[in-house]
Amino acid sequence: xxxxxxxxxLSISRRGLAMPASxxxxxxxxxxxxxxxxxxxxxxxxxxxxxxTPACMLDRLKQxxxxxxxxxxxxxxxxxxxxxxxxxxxxxGVSVETRQILATTGGSEAILFAFLACANEGDDVLLLxxxxxxxxxxxxxxxxxxxxxxxxxxxxxxxxxxxxFEQALTPRTRAVVLCNPNNPTGTVYTRDELEMxxxxxxxxxxxxxxxxxxxxxxxxxxxxISALELRDGDDFVVVVDSLSKRYSACGIRLGALVTxxxxxxxxxxxxxxxxxxxxxxxxxxxxGAKDLGDDYTRDVVDEYQRRRDxxxxxxxxxxxxxxxxxxxxxxxxxxxxxxxxxDFAVWLLTEFEHDGATVMIAPARGFYATDRGRSEIRxxxxxxxxxxxxxxxxxxxxxxxxxxGV
Amino acid sequence: xxxxxxxxxLSISRRGLAMPASxxxxxxxxxxxxxxxxxxxxxxxxxxxxxxTPACMLDRLKQxxxxxxxxxxxxxxxxxxxxxxxxxxxxxGVSVETRQILATTGGSEAILFAFLACANEGDDVLLLxxxxxxxxxxxxxxxxxxxxxxxxxxxxxxxxxxxxFEQALTPRTRAVVLCNPNNPTGTVYTRDELEMxxxxxxxxxxxxxxxxxxxxxxxxxxxxISALELRDGDDFVVVVDSLSKRYSACGIRLGALVTxxxxxxxxxxxxxxxxxxxxxxxxxxxxGAKDLGDDYTRDVVDEYQRRRDxxxxxxxxxxxxxxxxxxxxxxxxxxxxxxxxxDFAVWLLTEFEHDGATVMIAPARGFYATDRGRSEIRxxxxxxxxxxxxxxxxxxxxxxxxxxGV
Numbered sequence: 001x002x003x004x005x006x007x008x009x010l011s012i013s014r015r016g017l018a019m020p021a022s023x024x025x026x027x028x029x030x031x032x033x034x035x036x037x038x039x040x041x042x043x044x045x046x047x048x049x050x051x052x053t054p055a056c057m058l059d060r061l062k063q064x065x066x067x068x069x070x071x072x073x074x075x076x077x078x079x080x081x082x083x084x085x086x087x088x089x090x091x092x093g094v095s096v097e098t099r100q101i102l103a104t105t106g107g108s109e110a111i112l113f114a115f116l117a118c119a120n121e122g123d124d125v126l127l128l129x130x131x132x133x134x135x136x137x138x139x140x141x142x143x144x145x146x147x148x149x150x151x152x153x154x155x156x157x158x159x160x161x162x163x164x165f166e167q168a169l170t171p172r173t174r175a176v177v178l179c180n181p182n183n184p185t186g187t188v189y190t191r192d193e194l195e196m197x198x199x200x201x202x203x204x205x206x207x208x209x210x211x212x213x214x215x216x217x218x219x220x221x222x223x224x225i226s227a228l229e230l231r232d233g234d235d236f237v238v239v240v241d242s243l244s245k246r247y248s249a250c251g252i253r254l255g256a257l258v259t260x261x262x263x264x265x266x267x268x269x270x271x272x273x274x275x276x277x278x279x280x281x282x283x284x285x286x287x288g289a290k291d292l293g294d295d296y297t298r299d300v301v302d303e304y305q306r307r308r309d310x311x312x313x314x315x316x317x318x319x320x321x322x323x324x325x326x327x328x329x330x331x332x333x334x335x336x337x338x339x340x341x342x343d344f345a346v347w348l349l350t351e352f353e354h355d356g357a358t359v360m361i362a363p364a365r366g367f368y369a370t371d372r373g374r375s376e377i378r379x380x381x382x383x384x385x386x387x388x389x390x391x392x393x394x395x396x397x398x399x400x401x402x403x404x405g406v
Numbered sequence: 407x408x409x410x411x412x413x414x415x416l417s418i419s420r421r422g423l424a425m426p427a428s429x430x431x432x433x434x435x436x437x438x439x440x441x442x443x444x445x446x447x448x449x450x451x452x453x454x455x456x457x458x459t460p461a462c463m464l465d466r467l468k469q470x471x472x473x474x475x476x477x478x479x480x481x482x483x484x485x486x487x488x489x490x491x492x493x494x495x496x497x498x499g500v501s502v503e504t505r506q507i508l509a510t511t512g513g514s515e516a517i518l519f520a521f522l523a524c525a526n527e528g529d530d531v532l533l534l535x536x537x538x539x540x541x542x543x544x545x546x547x548x549x550x551x552x553x554x555x556x557x558x559x560x561x562x563x564x565x566x567x568x569x570x571f572e573q574a575l576t577p578r579t580r581a582v583v584l585c586n587p588n589n590p591t592g593t594v595y596t597r598d599e600l601e602m603x604x605x606x607x608x609x610x611x612x613x614x615x616x617x618x619x620x621x622x623x624x625x626x627x628x629x630x631i632s633a634l635e636l637r638d639g640d641d642f643v644v645v646v647d648s649l650s651k652r653y654s655a656c657g658i659r660l661g662a663l664v665t666x667x668x669x670x671x672x673x674x675x676x677x678x679x680x681x682x683x684x685x686x687x688x689x690x691x692x693x694g695a696k697d698l699g700d701d702y703t704r705d706v707v708d709e710y711q712r713r714r715d716x717x718x719x720x721x722x723x724x725x726x727x728x729x730x731x732x733x734x735x736x737x738x739x740x741x742x743x744x745x746x747x748x749d750f751a752v753w754l755l756t757e758f759e760h761d762g763a764t765v766m767i768a769p770a771r772g773f774y775a776t777d778r779g780r781s782e783i784r785x786x787x788x789x790x791x792x793x794x795x796x797x798x799x800x801x802x803x804x805x806x807x808x809x810x811g812v
Contacts, residue, residue, distance in 0.1 A: 006575075008611040010642050013580070016523035016673030019680070052473045061470050061687070067458045069657040105511050105659065108681035117422035121527040121549050137680025143527050143549065169412075174419070205414040236416050251475040251686030253511065267422030274425070274543025275514035279685040280657030281467070 023366025076103025107242030130367035156324035157185035181328030252282035314392030429772025482509020513648030536773035562730035587734030720798030
């Protein structure tokens with residue numbers, strides 16, 4: 001047998017090479033070094049809530065008496081789907097049927113399924129920037145191009161007028177992605193904004209992929225409008241949901257994709273069948289959330305609102321820091337009086353220390369597709385009030401030193 | 407503001423439309439109807455093991471005392487990765503470091519990551535057919551073309567000679583996928599076969615994606631050779647692994663991708679960072695598997711080997727059925743004396759009954775990319791011996807009636 005000599009060499013795919021690294025990845029070793037030097041590092045960079053997972057969910061771990069941990073249905077268990085249906089009906093005020101809900105492995109899998117089902121390789125998706133940095137991982141995996149539409153801090157990161165979306169439209173645009181309430185900006189969009197965006201999608205045959213995983217986290221009496229509430233929203237709306245933040249259960253990896261478009265549902269279902277089933281233990285304990293009253297969400301939201309107040313009042317008292325009052329989620333994107341926030345973030349971890357402590361922040365550049373956001377950072381306020389106060393004070397002292405070149 | 411009229415209409419993506427349905431999907435409602443008629447349906451079509459999940463894993467569910475179910479590291483927890491490293495060292499005889507192991511959401515996610523990282527949209531992958539039907543879901547999601555290389559029942563579904571692989575090679579071939587031990591055929595490949603395939607990959611700059619989720623399930627004193635054992639296997643081998651079958655824990659959705667290629671690992675890690683983390687509860691209980699002795703695997707394998715014997719002896723006593731003795735996994739692909747096994751499978755569920763029972767089988771067509779396999783079925787033997795005996799007897803009676811046109 002003769003073997004034809006082959007000149008190809010082993011190489012990973014272009015998309016494998018293009019996969020974006022986490023925006024804070026290069027900072028993490030610096031934080032670790034600071035910790036090893038004995039410096040306390042306050043983490044304003046991580047979205048892992050410190051709120052306890054509800055006992056009515058944790059208790060169910062003790063109730064699992066299965067002898068075999070079997071596959072669940074690819075859609076998710078009926079019990080879990082029914083608990084979600086009730087949640088949408090009673091808590092969100094939205095009527096969906098269980099056959100319109102697909103349980104997913106976190107909101108992450110719902111995003112990937114939605115991207116794959118709504119657009120082909122080489123198609124464009126409109127993303128409001130700054131955006132959740134991991135969207136870029138999923139657009140890369142799905143072979144989609146991000147066309148950014150910029151929201152601006154001076155507008156509280158609310159939507160630009162429809163004309164800006166119209167200008168961003170290309171022949172290959174297939175979907176618009178909106179995270180509401182927004183990670184990273186903390187913006188909660190008004191009904192008018194959502195109606196505008198829905199009209200834009202309707203007029204142009206685009207899907208609206210609404211990432212609503214922070215739905216409950218809204219402050220000052222606001223309510224987050226679900227895209228499932230929209231008029232005409234029947235066939236072009238895909239909602240990405242997750243239990244991670246709602247019940248402070250990020251580690252169980254359980255979410256959902258919700259759509260009233262049967263073709264889209266079916267395409268996602270076939271992807272779900274390919275991967276067999278969503279996590280089973282997670283679904284079993286998730287059903288326990290049915291026992292939570294309204295007071296659970298109210299208490300959690302009150303807690304985050306107090307933190308929001310501490311952070312916001314503290315930050316806007318720092319000379320040169322610009323920030324509109326965050327409306328929801330537990331993030332915000334302040335603009336700092338520095339030329340390059342990444343340099344500042346590195347400096348905080350390598351050269352700064354005050355009373356034995358420093359603070360880790362996420363430069364906002366990684367949340368933009370354009371070259372904007374250079375002076376901005378993203379802050380997650382999932383620390384208790386005392387730690388938040390200490391973090392803000394550290395930022396104040398650090399900025400004073402940094403801007404004076406001390 | 408004027409809105410340009412847009413002629414595009416809302417439509418799901420080509421790849422969304424192309425997503426394959428499960429090969430048994432259209433049979434499932436027929437089985438349900440049979441059940442409703444009062445007919446007992448023996449399921450030879452499902453790969454869900456009935457063996458109990460080890461108590462040392464289940465018991466850990468009672469030990470979880472976290473107050474917050476937090477994200478785990480994107481790579482998986484150190485404890486879980488270390489337990490896998492030890493497993494590979496002690497049970498597989500393979501030395502890998504924890505930085506070469508990526509915990510995944512089942513073997514399914516490892517396959518998707520491997521496909522995305524090894525090849526670009528439009529590239530070709532060589533798949534030995536018949537193949538695990540869900541590979542087609544992942545090639546569709548990843549935009550890859552399947553180039554089938556056929557294995558034949560008369561050869562016990564062992565590999566064809568290298569010349570057949572050479573002929574199947576295209577300029578866009580990037581990887582070869584081998585499931586060993588094989589689902590659906592039950593074939594366990596010899597060291598010579600693996601060396602041949604490794605040589606083929608090495609000479610042509612191809613990745614070898616080795617799906618080894620049935621590694622333990624080998625009979626008659628065989629041993630499954632891991633692709634990680636191969637000479638020169640350092641940079642082109644990607645192993646897909648899963649705890650689903652090894653510990654009868656399909657529902658926890660926990661697996662791993664293992665590669666000594668740092669670039670490939672890094673690309674997959676960045677995908678893993680995008681989806682944040684693998685299931686956390688699953689990782690916690692999985693560590694319990696460290697307490698299992700060699701006797702656990704031996705007992706389980708003995709059980710499956712007895713079932714294999716019942717099935718094989720029973721099937722080959724049926725006139726016209728062709729089947730080589732299955733060597734591993736818990737599947738086999740017998741050829742039936744029927745023109746179209748799908749018609750026969752439908753007939754079993756709609757027209758056949760014997761002593762109040764019938765049997766559900768998976769037509770093998772869905773496991774082929776060519777039009778082969780029309781007379782073949784896939785059987786999963788995850789039933790106890792009595793039920794298996796009853797199922798085989800039903801098949802015997804049914805084939806007698808069906809082939810006589812009764």
